Structure formats: C-alpha cells, structure tokens
Amino acid sequence: MTQVTAYRAAILHSLADPAQVGLDASYDYYEDGILVVADGHISDIGPADQVLARLPAAAELLNFEHKLITAGFIDTHIHFPQTEMIASYGEQLLDWLNNYTFPEEGKFADPVHAKRVASFFLDELLRNGTTTAMVFGTVHKASVEAFFTESDKRNMRMIAGKVMMDRNAPDYLLDTPESSYIDSKDLIERWHKKGRQLYAVTPRFAPTSTAEQLDMAGRLLQEYDDVYLQTHLSENKQEITWVKELFPDRAGYLDVYDHFGLLGERSVFAHAVHLEQAECERMSETDSVISFCPTSNLFLGSGLLDLPAMENHNIRVGLGTDVGGGTSFSMLRTISEAYKIQQLQQHKLHPLKALYLATLGGARALSLDDKIGNLAIGKEADFLILDLHATPLIQTRMNNTHSLFEQLFVLMMLGDDRAIAETYIAGQRQYQREQASK
Structure with a gap:
C-alpha cells in the first residue's frame, strides 16, 4: 500500500x-x-x-x-574536491588554483580519500538544504565513481563529471585527450541516468585543455546528446587575456568553446562576469546557461555579474556556490551576496526573484524543471x-x-x-x- x-x-x-x-x-x-x-x-x-x-x-x-x-535548493556550480580547502587566504583565480586547488585535488588519486570527502560533501549539501547540484570531480576517474556512489546511496539528483585537463597544471593532475575521452565515456555508460544521477562532460576551462582535448569533449557531446557540459568562462580578466594568447585564432573566450561544439541547452558556464556583447548574443542564440557564483566572485575579486543584462539577452541563469572559491555551502548565504552584488550595480534583487534563482530558476538552468x-x-x-x-x-x-x-x-x-x-x-x-x- x-x-x-x-x-x-x-x-x-x-x-x-x-x-x-x-x-x-x-x-x-x-x-x-x-x-x-x-x-x-x-x-x-x-x-x-x-x-x-x-x-x-x-x-x-x-x-x-x-x-x-x-x-x-539547486546549486548549478560547485567543486566537491575543494571542500577541505574552502576559505584559503589571499589569492586571485590563477594563483589560487596553483597554490591551493591543484595540491588539494591531487589527493583524489586515492579512492578512499575521494569517498570520505564525497560523503561529507553530500551531507553538507543536505544540511544546507541543497537537493540538486552540478558538481566538478577531479581529473581522477575514481573521484567521480566515489561521488556518484555516495549520491546514489542518498537518492539525490546530481550532475557530475570527471575533469578533463591535459596542460597548464601539475603533472600529477594531467590526463590526455584520449584518456579523458575513454574515462568520461566509461563514466557516462555507468552512471548517466542511473537512478537520479546525470553526467556532465567537464573540461576544467580552456587554458587547461588543448585543442585536441576540447575536440574530444565535443565528440562526447555528439555521441551522447543528453549529457551536460560544465566549465568556466570569463571569470577573471587575467584569465581572459591568457585564453586569447593560447587560442589566437579564436574571436574570444566563448568562441573557443563554440568552435569545438560545446555550446547548447545543457551547457553550463560558471561565472561569465566579463562577457562582451557578441558573447552574450551567442550565449542566447545557443540557449547556453550561466551559473552566477556571487560568493566566489567576491572572494577571488573576479567581478560583478550584471544579472539584468543577462535577462535582457534571455540567457538562463542559475545560482552556484562554487565551493571552494565560494565561501559557503548555503544557498541562503549565496542569495545574500547576490543581492549585494546587484546593489553595487544599482539593481534590485527582489526576494521572489532570489527564491526563483535558488529553486525553479536553477532547475530551468539545468533543464530539469519538468522534474x-x-x-x-x-x-x-x-x-x-x-x-x-x-x-x-x-x-x-x-x-x-x-x-x-x-x-x-x-x-x-x-x-x-x-x-x-x-x-x-x-x-x-x-x-x-x-x-x-x-
């Protein structure tokens, strides 16, 4: 009965x-x-x-x-391997990655460590009222196996993926275009749509993937047309300059991803605080998604997202905590910082709009609002x-x-x-x- x-x-x-x-x-x-x-x-x-x-x-x-x-609550961008390095002092994005993030992520070669952190991370989400999240693993296949195993136990609706990263990082964190494709494909076959688990192809960001690897990411999206894509975009001005140096033939940061077929209705780009007009228009044309990460953008000094401008372009926007660049698992704290960021730009974030962003807006950003x-x-x-x-x-x-x-x-x-x-x-x-x- x-x-x-x-x-x-x-x-x-x-x-x-x-x-x-x-x-x-x-x-x-x-x-x-x-x-x-x-x-x-x-x-x-x-x-x-x-x-x-x-x-x-x-x-x-x-x-x-x-x-x-x-x-x-629905968190559209978060890194579970950065749980134990949250609130690391005093750097902007690129130095923060090298000094804190990469050494921490190196620990996830150990499946026992990955399982322990995944369990704590998921329990922390629940304690903060987050029931769905889009989650980065590390370059290690075992990190995502551990994450999905723990999430499946809790019957949580989660989207996650193995980081693809074949350059501009320590040797102990590098894969190859071929190994990232094979590992991602194996994880998709095992976990995508198993219970409430879903998979996201996950190139970390353009500077840490060669053209060959980004091409493999695009190939995965073609072969599995209902998986997601998650990565970072236009978070930091120094990062944008670096991307232009690494990909001189492309029109800009977003065009790098566009060239490899990575834009679309299930493609979620974290940050996007420094988009140019043409990039906003292209995001809208392809129905691509922005994850607005207020606490991280403030903590790392990255910039302020102009939310009304994104709305004017009809770009779907969800909220992300971006732990560990973000400083709280709490979507309530994230909303609070989002309000302040809009205040700094003479915009008002109404409480009902904030609730929408943290719930139904996040579901729409992740194409899950039917569920x-x-x-x-x-x-x-x-x-x-x-x-x-x-x-x-x-x-x-x-x-x-x-x-x-x-x-x-x-x-x-x-x-x-x-x-x-x-x-x-x-x-x-x-x-x-x-x-x-x-």
Whole structure:
C-alpha cells in the first residue's frame, strides 16, 4: 500500500521567473498549507482546509509550527574536491588554483580519500538544504565513481563529471585527450541516468585543455546528446587575456568553446562576469546557461555579474556556490551576496526573484524543471522545511515583519544552515537539524 504523508505549515514556491511574468504571477503561497507526498512525488498541495477534505484517511499528517516549506535548493556550480580547502587566504583565480586547488585535488588519486570527502560533501549539501547540484570531480576517474556512489546511496539528483585537463597544471593532475575521452565515456555508460544521477562532460576551462582535448569533449557531446557540459568562462580578466594568447585564432573566450561544439541547452558556464556583447548574443542564440557564483566572485575579486543584462539577452541563469572559491555551502548565504552584488550595480534583487534563482530558476538552468524546482503536483518531492525562528535574531526580526516578502528577505539576509530544519529527498527525510522541533 502506498504511504501518503502530508506536511502542514506555511508553503511558498516559485511558478515562473518574476522578470518574465511579474511578481504576482511568479509564486504560490499558503499561509496555512498542506503538501502531500506519495511514492516520492508531490501528489497534492494547497490551503489546509481544502487539502484536508480530500486527504486519504490513512495518510500521516505532520504539523510544523513557525516553519516554511519550499522546494529544495539547486546549486548549478560547485567543486566537491575543494571542500577541505574552502576559505584559503589571499589569492586571485590563477594563483589560487596553483597554490591551493591543484595540491588539494591531487589527493583524489586515492579512492578512499575521494569517498570520505564525497560523503561529507553530500551531507553538507543536505544540511544546507541543497537537493540538486552540478558538481566538478577531479581529473581522477575514481573521484567521480566515489561521488556518484555516495549520491546514489542518498537518492539525490546530481550532475557530475570527471575533469578533463591535459596542460597548464601539475603533472600529477594531467590526463590526455584520449584518456579523458575513454574515462568520461566509461563514466557516462555507468552512471548517466542511473537512478537520479546525470553526467556532465567537464573540461576544467580552456587554458587547461588543448585543442585536441576540447575536440574530444565535443565528440562526447555528439555521441551522447543528453549529457551536460560544465566549465568556466570569463571569470577573471587575467584569465581572459591568457585564453586569447593560447587560442589566437579564436574571436574570444566563448568562441573557443563554440568552435569545438560545446555550446547548447545543457551547457553550463560558471561565472561569465566579463562577457562582451557578441558573447552574450551567442550565449542566447545557443540557449547556453550561466551559473552566477556571487560568493566566489567576491572572494577571488573576479567581478560583478550584471544579472539584468543577462535577462535582457534571455540567457538562463542559475545560482552556484562554487565551493571552494565560494565561501559557503548555503544557498541562503549565496542569495545574500547576490543581492549585494546587484546593489553595487544599482539593481534590485527582489526576494521572489532570489527564491526563483535558488529553486525553479536553477532547475530551468539545468533543464530539469519538468522534474524538480518547485512543489507542483507530479514533481519529485525534494523539499525543505525552513525554520522562521532559527536563531534569536531571526525570530526577533520575523516578529517585526509585515509581509511575506519581508519574511523572505529576512531569511535571505540572516539565514544560513541553521535555518534548514529538515531536508527531504524524493519524499524521504535525509536531514533533520537536531534543534528543530515540529
């Protein structure tokens, strides 16, 4: 017999991009609502009095006080091997890679190390309310095997890939065009669409791949037309200059990837904070995606993404924490920094737009909005229970709010992992904060 569980609390979820439909049409909110889950999917949602009237008699009903239910957060760019080097001091991108990142990633030649870090990383995501992420492994095939094995155990919907990197890195981190193709192909065959796991072809960024390797990446995308592509783009001005030196025949950074057939609806480019007009137009033409990584862009001094400009070009944008360049696993902290970045450019990031970016916008960026991203009936039941009294300060501030939008903004500005009371994956609770109470 199907187990039916109903969750009663305030409920808020995104329906569409506020920039496209306006604020009022972009969300559903039930001050006293019920979310019903059966067989890992959402089977009903609505005002409590209406849902109670049609709830099966055998359903379990769970009541939550001072809580808000919303869809699970979606992180469109993060590096699991950089977990233990987060908050490494005082460098910009290229020096930071050489001094911190590459030595750390060298440890992932050891499958035992990879398994331990993958397990911690996934548990940290759950603790922060992230239910789906697009994830970099290392150049080592075993790092991605370990990641997918641990993710599959938790039934999380994850996208990940083995880094392809055959130059401009330490010898112990280099593969070859041929070995990167073979290893990636083996991982695709083993893991892509196994349960909720999905694969992303993963050249680190143009400077660490030869033309031959980027050609192999394009070949993989042709052979497997439903896999993803993830890489970095126009993060740092020094990096952009380097790319132009390495690929003098190409019109610019994006054109390097375009030349090898790496643009498209499942291609996610992290950062993109220094795009030229023609590059924005090409991103839009190919329906390619930007992952906006606020905490990393600030921490590494890379630059500020002009979000409205990307919207004007109809480019899909998701949020990324970019751990370990990013300084927090928390999408709430990431939203907070995104707000500040837009403020610096005289743009406003409305709380409903921020919620959209962290949930349904991320799902659309990853072409998964038919499965996840909000609490629509039929979607996979990845959702959060947020604690509106998570800390004394948050509780005090909530008592002084006068609207839903204010409450949401308080969570954005003051919230972090402590605001995540419970995290559910396909209807199963995978995390519960010890202090959380129903």
